[in-house]
Amino acid sequence: MDLNLRKGDKVWVEDKDLAWIPGDVLDSSSGNKLHVETSTGKKVSVAPEKLFRRDPDEEEHNGVDDMTKLTYLHEPGVLYNLKRRYVLNDIYTYTGSILIAVNPFKKLPHLYDAYMMEQYKGAPFGELSPHVFAVSEVAYRAMMDDSRSQSKLVSGESGAGKTETTKLIMQYLTFVGGRAAVDDRSVEQQVLESNPLLEAFGNAKTVRNDNSSRFGKFVEIQFDANGRISGAAIRTYLLDSGEITCSPDNRP
Ligand SMILES: Nc1ncnc2c1ncn2[C@@H]1O[C@H](COP(=O)(O)OP(=O)(O)OP(=O)(O)O)[C@@H](O)[C@H]1O
Secondary structure (H helix, E strand, O other), rough: OOOOOOOEEEEEEEEEEOOOEEEEEEEOOOOOEEEEOOOOOEEEEHHEEEEEEEOOOHHHOOOOOHHOOOOOOOHHHHHHHHHHHHHHOEEEEOOOOOEEEOOOOOOHHHOOOOHHHHHHOOOOOOOOOOOOOHHHHHHHHHHHHOOOOOOOOOOOOOOOOHHHHHHHHHHHHHHHHOOOOOOOOOOOHHEEEEEEEEHHHHHOOOOOOEEEEOOOOOOOOOOOEEEEEEEEEEEEEEHHHOOOOOOHHHHH
């Protein structure tokens, strides 16, 4: 919102289909409204408090890897930055120490292979591109340096990618905290293998997500003093019992 807009200023205008579209202020019109020409050529009259300033330089580059680097930190600026990055498959962006992940809805295996995990292992935060492995590395290092438990909160709407992101965090922690397997049933493998089982019982297809978790999950991974995984526990809660399926003869 900006009340000092003048002719020629670059702005974002709300749009019912595209959420926000770029526009240029033409002049002020009667009734305290501004005339704005949108990038689609439409001329609209908008109250200044409904407009947001747009940084024309943002069109020149491919987005910034941390929202705090944006000239204008507001909804259209944030969304535009995420969009610029998303088209280049840069699905991760920081806002300070928070990681924003935009679901790519396609496989990006190069982002998650052993080579990538090796790159992020020990790398200072911010040195490499934003990544779920980077924030996992921060938590792991903080645990080792301060000898204190760390927790990570993964939130988002249904289908946003929380379950997949949680699995990637577990994958990274088992990579850095794993040991040479003495047998083929190491703790870290068992942790990862528990996921398909839990999903088989607790996930269901919904309109928003083909593999929607119908329960919350608290995953605890325990490490010894050397930073090696020593145990794990998964607690489930808030099971969406209303969606439990019944057998064909209607017995649960
Ligand atoms: N990082 C990713 N790479 C590729 N595909 C992804 C990624 N994250 C999510 N997806 C895709 O999006 C789908 C939905 O993601 P996910 O099940 O993790 O969402 P969710 O936030 O846990 O949803 P819900 O709250 O409904 O359980 C996945 O089945 C997968 O196909």
